[in-house]
Amino acid sequence: MEPNSGNSIEAIDESSLKIGAQIIVDTLLEQGVETMFGYPGGVVLPLFDRLYDAPIRFINPRHEQGGCHMADGYARASGKVGVVVATSGPGACNLTTGLATAMMDSVPIVALTGQVRTELIGNDAFQEADTTGITRPVTKYNCIVKRVEDLARTIREAFYIASTGRPGPVLVDLPVDVQVAKCRHDGSKQMDLPGYRVRTKGNARQISIAAAAINSSEQPVLYVGGGVISANASEELRQLTEKAHLPVTTTLLGLGSFDQRKPESLDMLGMHGAAYANYAVQECDLLIAVGARFDDRVTAKLKTFASNAKIIHIDIDPASISKNVRVDIPVVGDAKLILAELLERVEFRERKPWFKKIADWKKKYPFSYDRQAATIKPQYVIEELCRQTASEATITTGVGQNQMWTAQFYRFIKPRQLISSGGLGTMGFGLPAAIGAQVAMPDATVIDIDGDSSFNMTMTELATAVQYNLPIKVCILNNGYMGMVRQWQELFYNKRYSHSFLTNPDYATVARAIGTVGITVDKKADVPGAIKEMLAQKQPCVVDFKIEREENVWPMVPAGKSLDEMDGLDMLESLA
Amino acid sequence: MKHIISALVENKPGVLAHVAGMFAARAFNIDSLAVGRTEDPKLSRMTIVVVGDDKVLEQVRKQLAKIVPVVKVQDFAGQPVVARDLMLIAISAPAEKRPEILSLIEMFKGKVVDIGQKLVMVEVSGPEEKIEAFIDVCKPYGIKNVVRTGTIAMPRQAKTEPD
Ligand SMILES: Cc1ncc(C[n+]2csc(CCOP(=O)(O)OP(=O)(O)O)c2C)c(N)n1
Ligand SMILES: [Mg+2]
Numbered sequence: 001m002e003p004n005s006g007n008s009i010e011a012i013d014e015s016s017l018k019i020g021a022q023i024i025v026d027t028l029l030e031q032g033v034e035t036m037f038g039y040p041g042g043v044v045l046p047l048f049d050r051l052y053d054a055p056i057r058f059i060n061p062r063h064e065q066g067g068c069h070m071a072d073g074y075a076r077a078s079g080k081v082g083v084v085v086a087t088s089g090p091g092a093c094n095l096t097t098g099l100a101t102a103m104m105d106s107v108p109i110v111a112l113t114g115q116v117r118t119e120l121i122g123n124d125a126f127q128e129a130d131t132t133g134i135t136r137p138v139t140k141y142n143c144i145v146k147r148v149e150d151l152a153r154t155i156r157e158a159f160y161i162a163s164t165g166r167p168g169p170v171l172v173d174l175p176v177d178v179q180v181a182k183c184r185h186d187g188s189k190q191m192d193l194p195g196y197r198v199r200t201k202g203n204a205r206q207i208s209i210a211a212a213a214i215n216s217s218e219q220p221v222l223y224v225g226g227g228v229i230s231a232n233a234s235e236e237l238r239q240l241t242e243k244a245h246l247p248v249t250t251t252l253l254g255l256g257s258f259d260q261r262k263p264e265s266l267d268m269l270g271m272h273g274a275a276y277a278n279y280a281v282q283e284c285d286l287l288i289a290v291g292a293r294f295d296d297r298v299t300a301k302l303k304t305f306a307s308n309a310k311i312i313h314i315d316i317d318p319a320s321i322s323k324n325v326r327v328d329i330p331v332v333g334d335a336k337l338i339l340a341e342l343l344e345r346v347e348f349r350e351r352k353p354w355f356k357k358i359a360d361w362k363k364k365y366p367f368s369y370d371r372q373a374a375t376i377k378p379q380y381v382i383e384e385l386c387r388q389t390a391s392e393a394t395i396t397t398g399v400g401q402n403q404m405w406t407a408q409f410y411r412f413i414k415p416r417q418l419i420s421s422g423g424l425g426t427m428g429f430g431l432p433a434a435i436g437a438q439v440a441m442p443d444a445t446v447i448d449i450d451g452d453s454s455f456n457m458t459m460t461e462l463a464t465a466v467q468y469n470l471p472i473k474v475c476i477l478n479n480g481y482m483g484m485v486r487q488w489q490e491l492f493y494n495k496r497y498s499h500s501f502l503t504n505p506d507y508a509t510v511a512r513a514i515g516t517v518g519i520t521v522d523k524k525a526d527v528p529g530a531i532k533e534m535l536a537q538k539q540p541c542v543v544d545f546k547i548e549r550e551e552n553v554w555p556m557v558p559a560g561k562s563l564d565e566m567d568g569l570d571m572l573e574s575l576a
Numbered sequence: 577m578k579h580i581i582s583a584l585v586e587n588k589p590g591v592l593a594h595v596a597g598m599f600a601a602r603a604f605n606i607d608s609l610a611v612g613r614t615e616d617p618k619l620s621r622m623t624i625v626v627v628g629d630d631k632v633l634e635q636v637r638k639q640l641a642k643i644v645p646v647v648k649v650q651d652f653a654g655q656p657v658v659a660r661d662l663m664l665i666a667i668s669a670p671a672e673k674r675p676e677i678l679s680l681i682e683m684f685k686g687k688v689v690d691i692g693q694k695l696v697m698v699e700v701s702g703p704e705e706k707i708e709a710f711i712d713v714c715k716p717y718g719i720k721n722v723v724r725t726g727t728i729a730m731p732r733q734a735k736t737e738p739d
Contacts, residue, residue: 132590133593136590136593136594136597137597137598137601140644141644142590143588143590144589144590161644193644194586194618194647195585195586195643195644195645195646195647195648196644317642318638318641318642319635319638319639319641319642321638322631322634323635
């Protein structure tokens with residue numbers, strides 16, 4: 001079978017023909033790609049050869065999962081599409097965790113994978129895997145390109161699908177023979193997506209109804225998710241809350257969409273959210289959800305969630321609406337456009353009793369911990385980081401307690417500042433995501449606040465940071481436990497700490513062995529100095545904080561309980 | 577409640593896997609699924625019979641529409657439609673029972689498409705209930721094999737069935 005344009009080929013002047021791999025690179029450039037992440041292998045060598053002298057910055061991770069998280073961190077930090085390349089079989093399989101992470105958090109990624117020659121597909125060829133089959137449930141869209149003539153259009157479509165609507169990862173599988181086949185690349189920019197439509201403009205009538213509901217509400221709450229950040233709608237959100245006078249709580253991924261220093265901020269809600277946010281949501285008469293999806297970590301017991309409230313849901317994804325919670329006033333479209341239109345129609349309302357009630361809850365149940373303790377409390381480390389970086393750093397996290405403490409104790413003030421795996425909860429995300437973010441923002445302070453076990457999963461990527469001299473900072477909140485697992489075992493499994501601790505290496509030594517700076521902190525008094533030293537580094541730096549080993553995250557809504565049935569409030573109250 | 581969903585999809589590899597995978601991943605129940613070409617070579621039609629309450633069906637429609645190569649989704653619930661299944665059924669038919677069986681086939685407007693020593697193969701089409709009813713009346717004779725297409729459907733112009 002002739003994979004290229006067939007009989008006519010001899011008639012065409014050879015010089016007007018390009019090989020598939022060159023067409024791929026040309027299309028990446030056409031799409032504005034400046035940076036990509038990836039790992040080579042047999043069937044992507046034609047593409048790598050064309051990348052050799054392409055004007056694209058290329059970062060080699062140590063593992064394709066790391067590469068995919070880097071592309072993810074790059075995308076979340078910059079708002080651009082992250083691009084990752086891997087070879088067939090094992091390379092493609094290693095991408096899956098990264099793709100699923102990006103899928104759950106709606107992050108635009110284009111993944112390019114090599115594939116065995118088209119005529120070998122289905123024969124269990126060397127390094128063959130059914131990549132489109134494996135990745136279908138963890139991508140927004142994927143496809144395999146079997147004709148070189150379809151390459152440019154398909155890659156263009158991949159970028160369009162990844163970055164529009166509800167963003168997400170798109171994978172294009174590229175058999176090696178297609179990469180070397182030739183065709184004429186005419187530079188036309190067409191796409192062919194009859195089934196893909198994005199509704200951006202909200203329905204005007206629905207917006208009026210929503211505005212009227214806001215104007216007549218005595219006890220409203222805005223509940224904001226990552227959608228506001230991906231829609232670049234933080235400014236519209238700020239204006240809306242000021243004009244209509246609304247309190248704002250965010251999800252984990254929504255942190256940064258609203259300046260947490262403002263009095264209207266209720267901080268994060270949910271299982272480990274602020275008591276005052278959870279109470280406000282449970283007692284509100286109007287819940288205005290924007291770019292959020294009523295995840296079970298947010299709603300707790302669905303039946304009793306915001307049960308007195310009318311619900312407005314603004315989201316670009318029609319399938320998100322009324323999926324978990326019945327919605328009274330749906331508005332489908334782009335949050336930026338819809339919030340701007342709402343802004344025109346809302347009126348200021350004082351809502352004194354409501355804000356008074358919220359202020360009382362805030363006073364009574366702030367996030368807190370034992371500041372007098374002699375040990376290093378993880379919350380203290382984060383507060384100190386926040387202080388020394390003046391709330392300006394870009395923060396990535398691992399998963400577990402470290403992630404929740406970061407959400408509770410760092411004060412986020414601008415969008416794209418927190419980069420964390422929310423939906424999938426992928427341990428090992430923090431370090432590679434920090435690397436991706438640093439690549440996107442070479443001058444920013446990028447700090448991975450990580451757990452010891454999370455860091456263990458992808459710490460090999462420290463070598464990537466060293467190789468490319470990316471001055472990321474890693475703060476390991478080292479409790480010697482899979483802390484969040486231990487917390488659940490303490491609370492719900494009689495303190496039977498079944499396989500929830502590991503023998504960790506000495507991280508400072510590891511950092512030095514990899515060729516960079518490592519610091520160990522085991523005294524509380526050394527915390528500020530160590531952070532200062534870390535922040536002064538112009539190279540990657542790992543700080544191993546030996547924190548209080550059995551500290552827990554409070555408050556906590558236990559599984560199956562309502563959002564306002566939080567444990568740990570007595571403690572917060574006593575420490576307030 | 578049973579809904580007949582009709583989805584126009586791009587005629588591309590992987591689309592069926594995508595649709596089927598979505599149903600499995602989201603724990604939706606498919607009663608039947610029929611796929612065929614349309615008058616446009618670039619498009620296929622999937623007719624999917626789904627069981628679920630209104631909330632489930634709303635999600636089914638939205639999740640289907642979200643799949644990139646799915647071009648259009650219609651739910652025929654509450655609309656007048658013509659819905660048909662096609663069945664091939666092999667019934668054991670010893671000589672002495674044949675006249676009886678043939679009259680049943682005629683009653684159901686079936687067609688004998690193959691006759692062997694012991695079996696007759698019959699083609700029956702119609703609404704699902706008719707197909708089920710025919711299976712029921714054939715049971716006493718012994719059914720050797722049943723193959724069904726799953727429902728296909730089209731909205732009708734006229735309000736009632738002519739027959
Ligand atoms: C890849 C992966 N495997 C397992 C889990 C389940 N899990 C959630 S939190 C956690 C412990 C995390 O430990 P660590 O990184 O040390 O963070 P800590 O809770 O101690 O801050 C585990 C195992 C997960 N989220 N991701
Ligand atoms: Mg730990």
